[in-house]
């Protein structure tokens with residue numbers, strides 16, 4: 007059941023996945039499995055291409071992403087010189103999509119990275135120390151769990167004001183609680199294994215136990231979960247921009263582009279749908295990559 | 310590393326002084342529940358347990374599962390804090406001023422757990438696991454690893470073949486050998502074996518038991534051997550201690566306990582033991598009544614609710630451990646029972 | 661059972677208090693003085709002072725919180741800053757509209773999800789199963805606001821099949837107003853359908869492999885005793901997920917309602933944000949989150965009623 011509620015999709019944040027303790031020699035096995043998995047290889051290549059094109063935007067297009075021309079407003083796909091058309095102020099769509107990848111990826115990946123660091127720290131503390139501190143941390147997380155994720159993100163962004171930073175903060179706050187829950191569960195499970203007791207019996211200090219025995223066993227599970235969140239994070243961050251709560255105009259970002267092109271849906275429906283298509287493709291690639299990783303790391307499958 | 314014959318410099322009190330003396334050890338666990346998650350009851354896991362372990366002996370601890378054997382072991386290792394009680398290690402009180410520190414005691418006392426797989430960090434190779442604690446204690450990495458490999462050889466594993474393996478690449482018996490090696494890496498004097506062979510196949514169990522015997526002689530070790538398997542305890546122990554619901558009900562030399570059990574519980578336990586020889590099976594009644602429940606145990610003698618000899622006096626007070634009333638056996642044989650008929654195991658005639 | 665329900669309720673109370681604290685706190689850590697948002701910039705100092713007293717902003721923060729909470733507990737959220745109508749009245753209308761959509765979307769989404777999940781379990785590994793997993797994998801990666809736009813494009817722009825926006829006039833006949841609901845409901849039901857379908861499929865396969873170890877093929881699904889056994893065992897987790905999904909339909913509808921201009925609670929929230937209408941904003945978030953907590957509570961209790969193993 008774990009893998010089915012953990013899948014990323016708007017509004018759903020996973021219940022903690024069951025912990026598994028992975029033997030280290032098996033990283034080789036994971037790599038071998040991944041290299042044999044054509045889907046995962048393909049989507050990873052796609053992602054690399056998307057990242058590369060958005061980073062190399064100035065070299066893959068000659069237009070300015072902010073400079074439009076009144077004469078060239080809302081041209082259809084296939085217009086000479088503007089092969090993906092132009093937007094409502096006459097800016098080249100291909101150019102804006104390329105540049106837009108930067109902010110869209112940034113706004114999608116950074117919240118997950120932040121929540122990974124903060125969430126696993128809090129979760130490991132809660133799971134290892136337990137007691138009052140653990141209860142306090144977990145009860146606080148329950149409060150944030152009580153909001154549907156979009157609602158919480160919208161509330162935070164709506165009140166803090168729009169902008170890239172606030173959108174990142176909002177999504178990090180949304181992702182920290184599930185991250186803490188998973189880290190806490192896995193840590194608590196690992197902590198009560200005999201090898202931790204044996205280490206204590208051998209006179210190992212708490213910090214050393216966390217560093218050498220807990221962290222290495224907990225991190226794998228958390229990392230897989232984090233990759234599965236990226237897809238959702240990209241959808242949500244673009245969604246915030248779409249609502250006008252994230253990145254501000256005239257910056258290029260897919261969600262924001264979708265928002266402004268929405269008015270043009272009666273004139274150039276296909277052009278208007280393009281930014282959303284990119285959000286979809288990127289999020290799907292992240293999802294499939296995460297699925298592949300999860301499958302390759304599944305200890306129960308003996309392939 | 311081998312210290313055969315030579316006098317251990319850490320030996321302070323000489324042969325006659327017990328290696329470990331345990332006085333009035335007590336541990337109760339709260340059970341929470343209800344709407345407010347209040348403490349509803351207490352598990353009397355270990356209740357007023359006293360005993361001592363002599364240098365060089367193997368003390369066996371037996372009892373049904375749940376009677377507090379593992380809790381006792383964890384208390385001895387200071388893995389959990391006792392509610393009450395003192396430990397005296399070779400004459401020094403543990404944790405007291407002027408005594409020996411917990412850290413210092415832990416170096417001389419090590420433990421092997423039942424589950425050989427979860428006892429090993431799945432991301433560490435065998436040598437990593439063995440060398441880890443000595444390295445943390447300041448032994449240079451090179452030397453810690455060399456010694457780990459030599460220990461592997463001592464527990465009967467080929468270092469070339471097994472040193473770089475991960476736990477999931479080994480069999481249960483092999484892993485338990487590694488766990489033993491890890492316990493020995495800190496050069497302890499006392500090793501607590503908590504059901505250390507219980508999870509192994511019979512043939513592997515015998516091999517590991519023989520290994521333990523060899524190591525004991527080679528490193529001059531003292532064992533506390535915990536098991537619910539009466540046959541194994543009989544095989545390895547010099548002295549035996551029988552526990553019931555967190556208390557010691559009988560203790561003494563292994564022959565005395567097995568040949569002339571004085572506590573009705575011990576007798577019932579032995580009666581239910583699968584014996585290899587049908588003629589030797591005793592005729593005492595098997596255990597009846599509810600299985601032991603350490604939550605709010607009965608007053609007085611805890612066994613009285615299942616004991617056919619029980620009478621009013623049994624409910625009045627917890628019977629002290631004392632020499633049997635009816636016996637001419639060894640002086641160190643102690644039993645916690647106040648009914649002479651029960652100690653003798655006389656067949657009851659009344660209805 | 662009663663004990664379990666009570667305990668679960670006791671756990672929900674601090675959560676709800678925490679939720680209210682977050683909603684209240686967010687307004688106060690937000691940049692800008694709430695008074696400035698309430699008053700035109702050219703307002704006189706006296707007017708500002710008066711306003712402060714009227715809204716209780718002159719009192720210490722914690723007193724403000726308890727006052728607000730006390731009023732909120734009885735549905736007193738004050739007047740909208742934007743149009744001076746009672747917040748509660750606006751909210752009730754908006755929630756009603758959201759619930760309409762959510763109920764329909766849940767009904768169809770869960771229904772199709774269960775059927776598809778059962779079908780793909782029955783045809784495990786064959787083409788219906790593969791098709792279904794391809795659809796759900798795509799479905800969970802779908803930005804549903806984009807999906808809404810594409811649907812509008814297809815059904816309202818390229819063809820004139822369905823209305824694109826709003827909920828229709830009250831004077832319209834019922835079936836015509838129903839047309840306004842079709843696109844939002846279809847968009848909203850996609851995610852619950854995929855999520856429930858995947859869980860049903862996984863649970864059914866799990867139960868088949870565990871309990872009938874090869875004794876019955878997946879084809880046995882068509883036989884009633886087998887089906888009943890599977891339903892009994894699969895129900896608790898599926899039910900829990902349904903509760904969660906229904907909560908998301910209610911609380912997460914803001915994007916869809918914005919695209920379709922559907923006058924529900926999400927739309928109200930969106931408007932409140934852009935109008936800086938703090939009372940409306942606080943009330944909407946608080947009520948939606950409370951809904952969500954209570955829904956989870958109900959699901960837990962129902963789940964425990966079905967499956968006693970869950971009671972702890």
Ligand SMILES: Nc1ncnc2c1ncn2[C@@H]1O[C@H](COP(=O)(O)OP(=O)(O)O)[C@@H](O)[C@H]1O
Pocket residue numbers: 338339352353354372373374375376377378379380381603
């Ligand atoms: N950490 C704990 N919390 C609560 N109860 C415990 C804990 N550890 C052990 N117990 C209880 O104490 C009793 C003795 O357990 P244990 O020492 O493991 O028995 P044994 O090793 O003889 O089988 C059992 O009833 C067990 O449930």
Ligand SMILES: [Mg+2]
Pocket residue numbers: 375378379380504
């Ligand atoms: Mg035990």
